[in-house]
Every structure is written in C-alpha cells, then in structure tokens.
Amino acid sequence: MHYYPSDRWFDGSNQQWESKVIDDGYFFAVDGKRNTKAEWEASIQAFQRPEALFGGPENPHAQCRFPARFSLIKSLLSEQGITIKFPTIDCPGYQRWKKKVNGQRATLVFASSYLNSPSSMFGHTFLRFDAKDVGQQSELLSYALNFGAVVEKGESSMLYAYKGLAGGYSGYFAIMPYYEKIKEYSKMENRSLWEYPLDLTVTEVDALLAHVWELRNIAFTYFFFDENCSYRLLELLEVAKPGVELTETFRVHAIPIDTVRVLEDNRLLGDSVYRASASDKLLSNAKGLSKDEIMQVKALAEGTLAAESVHSLAILNVAYQYLQFTLVKKQRDPLLAKRRLALLRAINKRSKITPDYSPVKPVRPAAPQVSHRSQMVAVRAGEFESSAFVDVEFRASYHDLLDPIDGYLKGGSINMGRVVLRQYEGRALDLEHIDFIDINSLSPQNALHQPMTWRVNVGVDRVYSDDVDNGLALQVNGGGGVSIEPAVDWLVYGLAEGRAEYLLDGSGMANVGGGVRSGVMHYGAVGTASVELSAMRFLQGVVRVKLTFAQNVVITTNSSVRVNYQYWENQFSEGEFEKRSSVNIGYRYHY
Template identity: 40%
Template sequence: MTRRTATLKRIFAVLALSASLPLHAATPEQLADDPYWIALGHYETGKLGGWRSYVDDKAFFLAADGASNPRAELVATVQALYQPAELGDRHPQCVYPARTRWLRERLALTDLPSPDCAEFRAWFKDVNPHSTVLVFPAAYLNSPSSMFGHTLLRIDQPDIDSHNTALLSYALNFGAFIEGDDNSILYAWRGLMGGYPGLFALVPYREKLSEYSRLENRDLWEYRLNLTPEETGRMVEHVWELKQIRFDYFFFDENCSYRLLELLEIARPGIELTERFPITAIPTDTVRAVKDAGLIERIDYRPSRERELLARAQPLQADEEVWVLRLSQDPARLEDADYLALPAERRALIQDAAFRLVRYHASNEERSANAQRSFQLLSAINRNPPPSLQLERPPLPEAGHQSRTWQLAGGSRDERAFAEYGLRMAYHDLNDNLDGFPLGAQIEILQLKLRQYEGNHWQLQRLDLANIRSLTPRNALLQPLSWQVGGGLERVLGEDGDTPLVGHISGGAGAAWQLHDRLLGFALGTARLEYNEGFAAVLSPALGFNGGMLWRNPLGNLTLEVAGDYFHNGEVRRRLSLNQQWEVSTDLGLRLSAQREFSQLASPVNEVKLELRWYYY
C-alpha cells in the first residue's frame, strides 16, 4: 500500500468518525459554513450570491477555487494536513497553524503527522503574545493619507505592566505597500481606487511609535483590550498565515481598520465587528465598534512631540520665543550674558522648549549635529530643570460625531424658496460638531445635495467627490503650510441669475494663524480649473483667493469667508459667506448659512438657509 493510499484511507476514516461525534466534532460540510472558518478565509457574501475572499493572493489558498469556495478550501486543507512530516517548515501545518489548531479540535484529528515547525515556533516565541492593545494614531492634518487617523494592534508580552516593556512589544499593522516615491496627491488617488496592495506587517512597536508620534507628530491613543492570552495567541497564529499575503487596499473600506477588525473576530469567535461596515470603515468608527463590543479595558494617551512643544512654549513671551529659536540653532548661546540675565525659572522653560524643538526637527537634520545640540541643551536642563509638563487630555477620538451625515434644509435664494436634501458619506467640515476633531480640519468625501424649488422644480445642487482643507496655525516656532483641495460638480452664478452646473478641480495654499484661543484666521491663494459650457473655452482656468476666520463659540463653530476667482477669459466671481452651527448634541447640529454671490454676468444674489444635520453611520 502506498503512503498516499494510506493517507486517503485515514482521511476517510476520520470523516466517517466525525459523523458519529455530534457533541464535539463536525463534518467538513458543516464546518465550511462555520463563521470561524469563514473568518479564517476572510470570506464575504458575493454580490451575486456565493462567496468571495478579501484575500487577493492565490498563494493563500490550497484549493484551486478556494477564493470562492470555503468548502473546497476546507477539504483541501484537511487533506494537506496529512502530508509527510518530513516537509518540516514547508508542511501545511507549519504554514497554517491557526487552521490546523481549529480543524484538529473540531474534527478530532488525533492522528495527524508531527512536523517540526521550527521557524513558526521561533517566531511565536519571540513575539511571546500575551495581551493586545488597539493603538489609534490620531488624524494628522498635513498628510492627506493620515487625515482619517489610523489603527494598529500592539501585541504585548506577559511582563508588560510589571516591567514597563511596551517598547519591546510588536506592532501589528495593515497598510498599503508602496513601491517608488508617489507624491501625496497620487498616493491619495491610488489609495481611493485600490491601486496599492495591502500587507500585514509585524514590526517592533518602537519603530511604529517613532513613525507616528515623532515623524508625523500624531497623538497616540492606546486602548488595552480584554483579550485573554489564548485569544491573543490565536490571532497571532493567523497573522503567521498572512505573512506576505496580499489584499487589495482601499482607503475607505478595505483599509487598515477593517482588516484589524477581522483579526479581532479571529481572536474572539462570536463577536461581530465587520458587519457594521458594508461601505466605509473610518478608523474612529471602528474604534467605536470595538468599544461597543465591550473589548476595551483601559485607555491611555500619549501626546505627540508637537503637542508637548506647543504646551511648553505656551507661557512664553515673544522675546522668550526668540531665545528658543536661537538656542535650538546654537546651544552655545546658553552662555550669552543677555540670556543669563533672565530669571532662572524663565530660562528653565526656554531651554526645555528649545530642546523639544530640536527633537521635533530631528528627522529632517543630520543625526550627529542634532545629537550634539540635544546633549548641550539637556545638560542645561539638568542643571536648571523646569516644572513638569502638565497636558490636558483632549476628548477621545471616538467621542466625536458619526461619520455619515444626512442633511435637511429650507431656505431662500433671491426670494425663491427651496428645500434641500443632502448626504455626505464622510466625514467632517469646519463647522461640524468639534469634539474629537482638531480645529481647522475638513475632509469631506462623496457629498450629494439635491434642491427642490417652488413649483416642484428639482435640480442637482452639488456633488463633491472630495473637499479637503487643512488650516494648521503658524506660530513663532512652527511654520506649517495650510492648504485645500477639492473637486466635483457645483452650481455657479451665470448670466441673468442662471445657475449652470459645472465641473471643477480646485486647490490652494497659504497660511493660518491662531488669533485667539478659539479664533483662527486664514488666507490662501487658489487655482481652479472649470468645465463650463457657458464659456467660449469650456475648460477654463482661474486664479483667486480664499480667506476668513473660524471662531469656536459657545454655540458651536462659526466661519466667515470671502473668496474670489479670476478667470483667464475675464469672468470674475466673488463670494461672501457666513455659517454658524449650533451643536444640539454630538450627532445633531443646526446650521444657519448666509451667502452673497457676485458675478459680472449678473446682479448680486443672496441666499439664506437653515439646515438640520444628523450624523449617523
């Protein structure tokens, strides 16, 4: 009898035995529809019925049609588990440890070969999984790919609390695999369209901590989960199966957050997290889903270097900020007579701020020069230490409003009454309820507005594909660029008061300033490319401006804006607008808008609108 024949007989014997063990074993037919097997294969119900796997890599499957046939994949896996033990690390038991453990338990596979999975055992021992932390690097305004925030998992070892060994933990991350140097705009576009493959990566946590809190200056929120060591280990086993396995990556649904929810469903069978996100998976929404599922045990906050720098510099006077800049560039000026004449307590604050400024710019400068300046300033701090830095913890990211917004409005345009109905898929603008969001941030994706005038006259008012604004204030120590970009369809003022629907792509750059604690001013130069059939050249460029103020007041947020576009064909448009939102509750807002439009083609037009905004996912 050949080895292959003996193996097949053993498989059939096991399958026959399984039918007589209904209390603790099952048949392959039954297991193929088990939610846990579906989760292990990352299957979803196909649009036209049947199954399809999110995994876009043939190397993950053992059956030829395994990507669309969970039963065939299960049968192929059971057969593969009986391959000769001499295969060693290449044995399917070594390649698929999570599948192996589960099938062994459910099918009572007591006679499996015992290959030596040396690579997996060494890797698992090095990771040493014991507990899990969901990490949320908060939104970062000046990076288009980071404006939604991000999530990753930290896999901790058993002595994490007693020995404070978080830096020795591993970060489990899913992200786009980028080859080459795509710029931010190309990166955003390809991310939207699924132009990058997505890969899981397990790397030292200290590397990710450096990347997010230092290089991108993002606050970190750490949500300790109540997963048991067994559940954490079960999840890590599956991560080994996904090593170098490719998925399609999309910013809004099949992204970092969605993939991690799938892993948590592997860790704790029975929880349902991904079903809440059939269309989009915004990171803050997925954090909220994890919280609602009762998985969060504790929340810790780690401020970014930028937040710490600004907090330390906040009590400094203008002349003291000048000293911060001088010392950060040349610590030898610590011995200047003018500097030593300052009170010791003020020098303590100045040199600590200078040290933090040097560390903030560390990624952009030569390491040796930066290290020398840091050492000199740190020595001065040790001789004259400042008071400990007290930072107020900002609102939790998941405490903000939901991502999808329904809008119902009534108003008047040049004495014509109208009703307006809107839907925005994601996720925040300058006037929206602010808790959990930074002031001056706006990122709107797929916004539709339909307007109904008197006489039952309907029209498409606007369709925004994207509308992003980053108004990051400048100060004496940091000089970030403010910018905006958008595109879609919108109504503009035309001849004789007509409002033609035009297509456009627009953008701009400039600066923003913190005029007061709750008052932001901004000014940007803009450019616009418009498709307008009313123009002699239907595709026409324009240069312009956009400026105004954003005021956080007791009711909510108020914006006062003025904008203008000067087309090459001589057409000039200007707009003055005011928007005030009343934050009725976290997920309900009432917005009053007033606007006056000017065009050389028509008389000025006034519009007033009152809008109810319901934030709902």
C-alpha cells in the same frame, strides 16, 4: 481559517465564495481561493501527512505553517463527532516567534488624522501585543502589528490616492517593535496616539497570534476606503472573538475612527491612554514663554547661544524639544546632534539646581470615539432671491469645518461624496452641488511652527452668475496661504487660490480664474461660527465676490442645526453689477 468562512467550510458544498487573500501560497488546493470544498479536503490531507510541505527551518510542516487553521479544523471535526488522526509535529520556528513576541494582552492603537498625507487623512489603527506583566513605558518594547499598502519609494501623493482608490496596491501585515511606530507617528508625522486595551483573554490573544503567524508575507487586496488597515484588523479580531460581528457594518467604507466605535459598541475597549505628538508637547511648553524667551529658544537650537549661558530650565527644555522636532525632518547632521547633546547636558545639570520643574503636559483632547459619526444627512429650508426652496444633503464622509469639533482637529476638514439636491416651490428636484473631494487644512502658525494652510476642492457647482445662466459646472479649485490663532478658540486664515471650471450645459464653455479667500472662525460653547469672503477674477473679465456667514449649533454629538447666509456680487466686463443673496436653516444628523 479566517479569510475562509468556517460555516461554509464544513458543509461540504462548493459554494461560490472568494477569499480576500490574493496570494496563492495561502491555499493548499489549486482552486482553493474560490472552492471551499477543495480547500477543506486539501487542508486535512496536508495536516495528516508526516512529511514537510514547506521548505526552510521556520515552517517545515503544514501544521507549523498554519497553526490557527489546524486548530480550527480539529475543532470543527470534533463538533461534528468526526475523529481523524493527525501526526504530532514539533514547530520550533513558530514557538520561537511566539516567545519573542510574548503577547498575552492586546491593545488597539489609533493614530490621529494627518491632513498632509493622503494615507493618513482619516487616521490609522494597528495592534500592540504586550506581556502579562508589562509596566508603564516598558510597553515600548512590545510588538506592534500593522497592515498597510506596499508603496514604491518616491511615489507622488496623487498617484498614491489614485491607486489606493482603484485597488492598485497589495496590502501586507507586518510586525515590528512598538517604539518604531511611536517614532514614526508621534515624532516623524506629528500624530497623537490613542491606546485602547482590548478585552481579550490570553487564549484569545494566542489564537490571534497564531493567525498573524500564518499571514506573514501574504498579500491581500488593498483599497483606501474599505479593505484597509482598520478593516483587516477587525477581521483579525473576529478570529479571537468568533461570536462577535465587527465587519458586517462596513460594506462601503471602513474609516478608522468608525472601527474604533464598533469595538467600543461591542464592549471590547478599555480606558484609553493618550500619547501627545512631538508638536503638541513642544507647543504646550512654549505657550508660557515670552517673545524674548522664544528668541532664546531659537538661538539655542541654531547654535548662536551657548546652552551653558541659559539658566531657565523651561527655555532649555523647549529648545531641546524644538531641536528634536526639526531634526526628524532633516538628514543626519553631526552639528545638530552636537547641539542636542549640549542641551541635554545643560538640562541635566540645571535639573539638579531646580528639581521642582516639570514639563507642561499637553491638554488631553476629547477621545476619538466620542466624536460625531462619519456619514451625514441634512434637510434645510431657505430662500434664494425671494424664491423658497428645500435642500436634501448626503455626505459619505467625514467632517467639515463647522461640524462638532470634539475628537477632530480644529481647522481641518475632509468631505467626500457630498451631494446636495434642491427643490424650489413649484419646480422639480434638481442637482445643486457635488463634492467629490473637499479638503481644508487651516493649521495656525506660531513662532516655532509654520505649517502651510491649504485647501483643495473637486466637484460640481451651481454657478450663480448671469454670464453662465446659473448653470452647473464641473470645477477644481484650491490654494495655499497662512492661518493664525490670535486668541484661544479663534482662527483667522487667508489664501491665494485658483479655479478652473467647465460648464455642463453643452456649450463647451470653460473658465479659469484666480483670487483670494479669507475668513474668521470661532469655536464657541454652542458650536462653531465662521465668516468667509472670497473674490476671484476670471480670464473672461468677470469678477465674482462671495460673502458667507454660518453658525452651527450643536444639539448632541451627532445632531446639530446650522444657519447660513450667502451674498454674491458679480461684476462683468461691461461694468455691470449683479447682486444676489440666500439664507437657509437646516438640521444635520451624523450616523
């Protein structure tokens, strides 16, 4: 069965191979995790026995515990012309479970990225199983299949990130009602959902469910970048479609949106259905309200204004959505529940008087699979202080603030594994920059929603300042602040931030400083433009000021040209000034 390659099972050899399942209960042979021959023989013996191997009423016999594996073995034996008699076993527990799930169709669900949670930064995928005659909205009663790490309650985000990268968690499949996932993602985490019907027959869905039954309570290795939710789901879909290679391209990392693209490339996805998050629905309906009407919305939610005194259905509806939005972040409060009920009654009453009103639907954004790909290479030519140079850049993932925006969040970026090499004319190639991790969350605030703007960067910088001889420094910097959206497609932000750096020239010199960063971004028809100014004072007395102008011009979804101008001005404790500038232009390609 899956997690054991069928092409190696039947050749009878003891090949060197290790299953990705780490749970010994998944194997019949003692060394079945690594010994393909022993597991093949032990599986056949287990399926031939008339007596039960497993306790409990749900899976008393090997054929009932592993129905998909049993089906595969019979198929492989038949292909080889080998006849083995197996007992006929009834599996009531398995049949009851199948009837309960009632899955005859399958849908892939992509939950959009959510920068305020390390586990959600790159998005998430899971499956939904539907009945054949499922109608609109009734899919909420369908069942969802999720794969995730088991995280102890109260673990910090930093610890989660470390253990997720290092393989410190076990991952498990879990099946649950779809409405629970809707609540979790659309409301509690404010994430939009994209649903893609999968091109699977009823027989293929049945094979998929048979394997899901086998994987209940079975532990896997879990890694944040490769052996994650999306990778495991692709492995499952390879069970349903044995001739389709879905995981072959993900040898280093499996970012959820890339796995969606692979399914589309293999023509397995149908037309998508978009489910907007609670915050998107709230803001879409609030846009048409005046400042005075927004004040009424807040008063209704806070209980200082009676719902019966408001005659505008639009105001009542936004107030109800606003209260719903704030409720999910708080523990159960009888007073808030009472206000919500009063608003709902007022909405129902007012709807009979103004039946033509309908809530504003959020504008459907570009679908995730049409976004640019995650990895990127770039070449550029430029000049620094009259010296010509050429840069070569590689980025393992995923999206920066100026990249083509379709399918991504405005003001959001995640870069990991970014390396820049530079060669000046007549000199050797040298390291210019490394981003181990670079995250920006420039979420604009408004009257009803005030998310924090924040950024963090860990990497190696070349510090353009005479006090450190333009040397490389290992550094960490970050901060928090506020962003606003003064007009459509414009973003203005400001942050207070700090920086700690350690020079890599062998001097042992370290530096700590604090300052501010502000900028303006515009999402135009040709691409994204930005202007940013930062100023930082260090404990040694040095003040560094940096001004950056950048324009990204989109050519295609995966290619663009970027122009960049930078100006540095450093003031030293002795009162001396140092001024430098650089300009470059480059071609960027996402793959």
